[in-house]
Amino acid sequence: MAKPRSPLVKWLTRRVGHPLEAAFVHGVQRLFRALPVDRASALGGWIGRTVGPWLPGTRTARRNLTRAFPEKPAAEIEAIIRAMWDNLGRTVAEYPHLEEIGRDRTVFVGGEHVDSMRDDGKAGIMVAAHLGNWEVQSVASRLRGLKLGLVYRAPNNPYVAKLLIELRGAASDTQIPKGAEGARKLLRELSKGGHVGIMYDQKMNDGIPVPFFGRDAMTAPAAAQLAIRLDIPLSLALTERLDGPNFRVTVLPPLEHPASGDRIADARIVMERLNRLLEDWVRARPAQWLWLHRRWPD
Numbered sequence: 410m411a412k413p414r415s416p417l418v419k420w421l422t423r424r425v426g427h428p429l430e431a432a433f434v435h436g437v438q439r440l441f442r443a444l445p446v447d448r449a450s451a452l453g454g455w456i457g458r459t460v461g462p463w464l465p466g467t468r469t470a471r472r473n474l475t476r477a478f479p480e481k482p483a484a485e486i487e488a489i490i491r492a493m494w495d496n497l498g499r500t501v502a503e504y505p506h507l508e509e510i511g512r513d514r515t516v517f518v519g520g521e522h523v524d525s526m527r528d529d530g531k532a533g534i535m536v537a538a539h540l541g542n543w544e545v546q547s548v549a550s551r552l553r554g555l556k557l558g559l560v561y562r563a564p565n566n567p568y569v570a571k572l573l574i575e576l577r578g579a580a581s582d583t584q585i586p587k588g589a590e591g592a593r594k595l596l597r598e599l600s601k602g603g604h605v606g607i608m609y610d611q612k613m614n615d616g617i618p619v620p621f622f623g624r625d626a627m628t629a630p631a632a633a634q635l636a637i638r639l640d641i642p643l644s645l646a647l648t649e650r651l652d653g654p655n656f657r658v659t660v661l662p663p664l665e666h667p668a669s670g671d672r673i674a675d676a677r678i679v680m681e682r683l684n685r686l687l688e689d690w691v692r693a694r695p696a697q698w699l700w701l702h703r704r705w706p707d
Contacts, residue, residue, distance in 0.1 A: 431568030442505035457498020470700035492696030511548030519660035538610035539699035557606035558583035633679035
């Protein structure tokens with residue numbers, strides 16, 4: 410168990426650390442905003458693959474990759490890590506350009522499923538994962554007429570959180586923080602026939618164990634539970650970086666709802682299907698998933 414921070418450390422973090430961190434993040438984003446999208450993405454990629462491999466998160470990524478792909482030699486694992494950092498750096502640099510990317514640099518596969526969710530007169534849920542630039546799908550969907558209320562985990566730094574909300578404004582003007590109040594807001598959005606986007610690929614300690622790359626991963630079942638309970642469509646969107654700031658978004662048909670009468674068991678079946686689909690996608694493009702999460706128990 411982590412040792413609680415002292416009141417002095419908490420005060421310094423809040424009064425000094427957070428403002429300094431926010432000033433740095435704002436400065437970096439101003440730089441990326443001033444550059445054309447191709448140059449911003451390329452600079453972000455260079456920073457990511459140059460600095461990222463030296464950061465502590467690389468140890469987590471290496472452990473995850475080694476366990477997920479025991480057959481891959483060490484050199485290939487290191488190449489994936491470097492490419493993952495390149496993708497993450499590009500993603501950060503592309504935030505000020507999300508509107509342009511969604512409008513001019515994104516192609517849809519399965520766009521008819523977006524249109525159906527937009528036009529069916531029902532609420533709906535779009536789930537996604539940290540693939541490619543994971544913000545692009547919701548921007549492109551909005552430009553196609555499907556507005557998503559986006560569920561997100563707020564950064565610990567409130568100043569950075571405010572900036573993130575502003576940058577994600579290209580994707581949605583309805584942003585739903587995780588937590589009790591966020592859950593109520595999400596239900597209100599669905600109850601009035603709205604649509605929500607949920608990232609489901611991060612570890613959730615109080616989730617349910619669902620196989621992912623051969624090991625149980627604690628997985629948030631909320632998307633499946635809500636879809637079954639409200640009888641609304643649930644689709645998976647997968648974002649693939651093609652070259653630089655160019656993307657292909659693949660939206661799969663809505664998953665069928667099991668109807669055993671046991672909602673807990675049925676939700677688990679849906680999450681198992683989602684994890685299998687994501688695993689297949691990641692196996693084909695391992696450098697485009699964010700391996701930095703502590704996705705599995707040690």
